[in-house]
Amino acid sequence: MKQETELEMLGREIAEESAFIDRAREVLATTIIGQSGVIDKVFIALLANGHLLLEGVPGLAKTLIVRTFAAAMNLSFHRIQFTPDMLPADLIGTMIYNPKTMEFHPRKGPVFANVILADEINRSPAKVQSALLEAMQEKQVTIGDVTYPLGEPFMVLATQNPVEHEGTYMLPEAQLDRFMMKIMVEYPTFEEELEVMQRASAVQAAVEIPQVVQPEEVFRARGLVDRIYVDQRVQRYIVDLVTATRFPDRYGLGRLSTMIEYGASPRATIFLLLASKAHAFLQRRAYATPEDVKSIVYDVLRHRVRPSYEAEAENMKAEDFIRNILEHVQVP
Template identity: 55%
Template sequence: MTDFSLTELNEKISRKSNFVKPLLDSIEKVIVGQKEIVNKIIIGLLSNGHILLEGVPGLAKTTIIRTVAQLIDTKFQRIQFTPDMLPADLIGTLIYNQKTGSFETKQGPIFANIILADEINRSPAKVQSALLESMQERQITIGEQTFPLDDPFLVFATQNPIEQEGTYPLPEAQVDRFMMKLKVNYPSEQEELEILRKVSMGNEKSSLSAVIKTKEIRDARNIVNEIYVDEKIEKYVINLILATRDPRKYNLGEISNLIAYGCSPRATIFLILASRARAFLEGRGYVIPEDIRYVGFDILRHRIIPTYEAEAEEVSSEELVQRLFDSIEVP
């Protein structure tokens, strides 16, 4: 890439990223802290990737997604997943019309731009599998008809890691379709104090209005796809992923017995897409290794499957990802 084309790309990024600051400022009116979570949700928007948020109750997972959706001029649906839920409750069904003597399609709540799948692991496998087609193919089949979903179409799902009774663990095929798995942590002492004061001042959620049009998101995505990725960065990403499949080849023999299954090619694709989106947010027309590391933990943590030995030694997938980043040579 020449200096001229890079300068031109940086100017495009500067113009097309004007919506980011108003979006972040509006989110901060409602959400205290969680800035990294918010940034990664915006990265998901820019790279067209579904996101799974995991955290204990009360950490504003639902509020964050609802707030972001309110600030974008799109159709939003919150779907509460429950054990008695049926696929038809999600995607819709065929209803017989007595007047016309024919079946008519009644579309379900999945027909929206931004979906909040609340407590996704509370629904049975047949409902979770109904979500798979929409997430991967971005289309829904009802009866013999197939309906394309609107663009953008993103699923933001939440799950509670501590309450496992009455839940259905997500199958690996579905988890792999989420670009990122974000761990939502407790607020700091100062943030907790700010939350307390905000509550006493009243709720600002009702005053939120859209600050972004869907066209701005689509335009930004086009620019994100133009962001330059050097061959050395591509090789770095490939080395990271291949090291999860064959650790010994990359002098990581000490973790070869701790990884049952490595990352799929989706991880390679998502690392590049998300790092480009992060470079866009930073106002850069090219990807650097720090972009890969910034999104890497969230993209890899749910794709590396630890062995029973790793579980016995209490080695988490996050620790395995950390060892990968510490060991693979950075360009």
């Protein structure tokens, strides 16, 4: 009974502390039409302290979502356009010589912000990507001999264009693995696009985004997410799903054995758990269910499961494998 009371209390706390989500959503709704799924995932990444990789064709409001989100959450925001001639110093900063004092002074790069939009991350060479991904992992940057911690919260939202691969540097799998989720940004529906068009037709000044959330609220919410109860059954379900990507034959999916080059890493298991808890928080629940897992499993696993040549020949994608796995792994 003690556990039940604790969960009920946690549920009440979550209901109170999650109010900022509604406020932020209201602000986002004034600027963004549709894309509610993407916005949910951005909140999940924020609550679970993860980073996002957004993939979608240009013009789907990816930048607008991130910019508005950062503004509404009262978080500092930097947009970095990745280019082939970029250097790591352009990202993390460098030491600048001051002739007056005859000393080197650090100049911090644009990575020093709460929310970073790494636009078209695959346009820069590997060393620049590595610099950013190292910052994502370590949450700190070293300029010269001094190591500087990055701000909290620190969230990177990187974008990729799925249609233009010429002159790009594909992210290595080890670096892709550092993104908690890979979100596919889809076209808006007919009605949503109609509304986008009607709003865009009015020539007016840029809308001022009100800051409706304080960072402290985010930190408190993160604390609550940590306390969300995840039953052993759900934990085993998560491990089952990840294991099925590595050993499909153990789950009656022998056909996938030759289709999957390699499966998801243990980091995927951790992110699946964290994202499930964050999803449960968004649902105002003090406990995670398999429903939470299923809601985010595609986003967490799609960039971690690599199709083999055979699979590519049959035009099978990671999403097809995940769907097959979900259809065969029994829900607790």
